[in-house]
Amino acid sequence: MNVELLRVAAALDPKSAEPHVVIAEAHRKLHNWPAALKVADTAISIAADNADAYFHKACALAQLRRPAEAIAALKKAIELDEDLTFTDDLEAEPDLKPLAALPAFRKIVQDTKQPSQEELKKKNDK
Numbered sequence: 001m002n003v004e005l006l007r008v009a010a011a012l013d014p015k016s017a018e019p020h021v022v023i024a025e026a027h028r029k030l031h032n033w034p035a036a037l038k039v040a041d042t043a044i045s046i047a048a049d050n051a052d053a054y055f056h057k058a059c060a061l062a063q064l065r066r067p068a069e070a071i072a073a074l075k076k077a078i079e080l081d082e083d084l085t086f087t088d089d090l091e092a093e094p095d096l097k098p099l100a101a102l103p104a105f106r107k108i109v110q111d112t113k114q115p116s117q118e119e120l121k122k123k124n125d126k
Helices: 003-012 018-029 033-046 051-063 067-080 094-099 103-113 117-125
Strands: none
Touching (some): 003 018, 033 051, 051 067, 067 094, 067 103, 094 103
């Protein structure tokens, strides 16, 4: 990904969080954790309901060894993501590995693997 081209896209639509989310992901792939965190925060300031931005923030914070903040951002991402698109295998996400031994992270993983009360209700209604 060309981060400079993504920055141009962000400048063209300053009210959209999506270019910033993609830039945060690019910085994660480049292991530029401070930049990933900064851009994820920018995306969140534009769209506080963007689950992907919180997920990228959680990954950056985990790699920056700020576990409490990372857990909080991950919880917020999961809360905002109705489809739980990125929770299929949190344990396998390399950027979250610094959190793997934490009880709070293990609880998040366990909770995302269990069907919610709403899912159980829908299943029982069928």
